[in-house]
Amino acid sequence: MEPTTTTFAQPTRPATLPGGVPVAGSRRRTFSFRAPTGELEMQIAEMPGRATPAAVTMLLSAALAEVGGVEATAERIERLSVADRQYLLRALLIELGQDELWVSANCAGCGTPFDARVVVSQLPMEEAVEYPETSVETSHGRLRVRVPDGADQKAIAALDYDKAIAALAARLVLGVETGSGLEPWAGGELSAADIDAIDQRMYEVFPAVNTRVQARCPDCGRMGTLDVAPLRLLRRTASSVLPDVDTLARHYHWPEAEILRLPRQRRMRYVGFVDRSRGFAG
Numbered sequence: 001m002e003p004t005t006t007t008f009a010q011p012t013r014p015a016t017l018p019g020g021v022p023v024a025g026s027r028r029r030t031f032s033f034r035a036p037t038g039e040l041e042m043q044i045a046e047m048p049g050r051a052t053p054a055a056v057t058m059l060l061s062a063a064l065a066e067v068g069g070v071e072a073t074a075e076r077i078e079r080l081s082v083a084d085r086q087y088l089l090r091a092l093l094i095e096l097g098q099d100e101l102w103v104s105a106n107c108a109g110c111g112t113p114f115d116a117r118v119v120v121s122q123l124p125m126e127e128a129v130e131y132p133e134t135s136v137e138t139s140h141g142r143l144r145v146r147v148p149d150g151a152d153q154k155a156i157a158a159l160d161y162d163k164a165i166a167a168l169a170a171r172l173v174l175g176v177e178t179g180s181g182l183e184p185w186a187g188g189e190l191s192a193a194d195i196d197a198i199d200q201r202m203y204e205v206f207p208a209v210n211t212r213v214q215a216r217c218p219d220c221g222r223m224g225t226l227d228v229a230p231l232r233l234l235r236r237t238a239s240s241v242l243p244d245v246d247t248l249a250r251h252y253h254w255p256e257a258e259i260l261r262l263p264r265q266r267r268m269r270y271v272g273f274v275d276r277s278r279g280f281a282g
């Protein structure tokens, strides 16, 4: 089976948040990570398949040094937009040395399994047109709505899909726009058409990080979907931490906790020494 390479129209861009932290009318879009350690990778490896928004907040606040020019506390991470949080998980993948990786898929046409090469820094994302607020015409008047964040995700995490969408839309309403300014929204039921209108507007103007991309099956040429959800890829990357601990503990007799505290790069170098001393590699 031949490997395939995904190609995307967007060039590599500087690593800045798609949304950012709103401060006095501007957006602070910088971020930086601490040197990743085995402890961080262990935290990733032990996350459940469907990680909760709270778990993502914990992970990002452990991984990041700063976001928007200030310390990356759990509270601040929770207040980041959903797109920013997804983008940071993607950036963490690159930080862990995984900018280029292989993603497996099964062709929906001929059923053949294939691997596609993905360059994480070139994966598509939708830039913000408006941020962090927009307005939308509804049966309640012209509503001002804000971008959804990690706290919103947490609040609706336990609800069924339809209830979650309705609850999310209601949470995001900031008020009703009038000729003279913003008035409090009286609340009440948003109709399905209102929720659709809010959803559509958010899709049009707020940033988004795509977790699925198209790739061509090398056997039959049919275009199919690749799952590039960053958490799934992070879990796969972080799964190397346990075999590394095993190798180093056997060879150097260091305790697990000390091995996990090593920066990832240094741990990988030690593993390289052990492999060479065993004659596995050049």
Ligand SMILES: [Zn+2]
Pocket: 107, 108, 109, 110, 111, 112, 217, 218, 219, 220, 221, 222
């Ligand atoms: Zn195929």
